[in-house]
Amino acid sequence: MNRVAVRSFNHAAILSLLMFLVGCAPLIGPHSPEAYKKATSLKSETLALMDKATEPYSTHADSVEGPKGHTASLNSAYEYVAGLDSNAISAKQWKILISEDGDLYGKFIKRWKEKSTLSETFITEFKGPVSDAFDEIICLEANEKESTECGKSKGE
Template identity: 40%
Template sequence: MAAHLGTRLHWLAIALVAAVSLAACSSLPIGEYSLQAYTNATTLKAETLALVARADEPYSSHAAQVDALNVRIDAAYEFAAGTPNNRLSAEQWRIMRDSDRNLYGGLVRMWRENGRLSSFFLAEAKAQIAEGFDYIICLEANKQSASACRSG
C-alpha cells in the first residue's frame, strides 16, 4: 500500500514538474491584456481622426493641438514599449507615430510642410490611419480573448 502510494506521488511530482516547465520554458512574444493600453488605442484613434479631419485647414491654426496629441501618442508608445513581452504592440505604435513613415506621423509632417492638405487626399489618408489604429486595437483585444478584427 505504502509502495503504491509512493509510486503515485512519484508520478504526480513528475507531472507537476512537466507542467511547471511547460509554463516557464516557453516565452511567447505577447504581453498581458491591458485595459490602459486598450483605452489608449481607442481614445487616441478618436482624437487622431478628429484632428486629422481638420488638416484641410492651415497647420498653424492647429499646431498646438498636434503637439498635444503627439505627446499622448508618444506616451501610448512608451506604455506599450515598457510592458513585458509586448514588442509587437510597441512596434505597431512606433510605425503609427513615425514621421518618416506614412500613417499619423507622416501625415502630420506633410501637413506641417504643405500648410494644408486637399480634401480628397485627406479622406483617403484618414481611412488609412483609422485602419492602422484598428490593427492596434485588435491585437490588444485578442490578448484578452479571441475576437475578430474589424476595420472601420
C-alpha cells in the first residue's frame, strides 16, 4: 500500500470512530425526580382540564392559557426537560404533546377555542392518546433510573 492510501485509510478510520462515539451519546439523561414529578402531576391535571371542555372555553380561558395557566405549566415542564443534559427524547415528547400542529393537547385546546364547547365523546376520544403520550413521557423519565422498554411491563 502506498502512503496516500494508508493515510486515507487512517483518516477514514478515525472519522468513523469519531462518528461512532458521537452517535452513541446518550439521548436520555440521568434520572430527574423533578421531571418525573412534573410529568405525573401534569398528566392528571391535563386530563381533568380536558373534562371541562363540555363547558364554554371562555369560562376556562385564564386557567388554560393565562400566565399561570395549564398551557404555561406544560411549557415550563418542556423547558425544564429540554434544559437537562442528554434529554432529547423526553424534550421531543413534550414538544409533540404541546404542539397545536400535532394531535394531542395543543390541538385539543385549539379545537376547544374554535368550537367553544366539545362533546363528551370527542373529549373521551382525545383523552386516550393524550394519556398515552404522558405515559410515554413518564416511562422515559422513570427509565432514566433503570433501563426498560416503555409500553411493556418488566415481565414481557
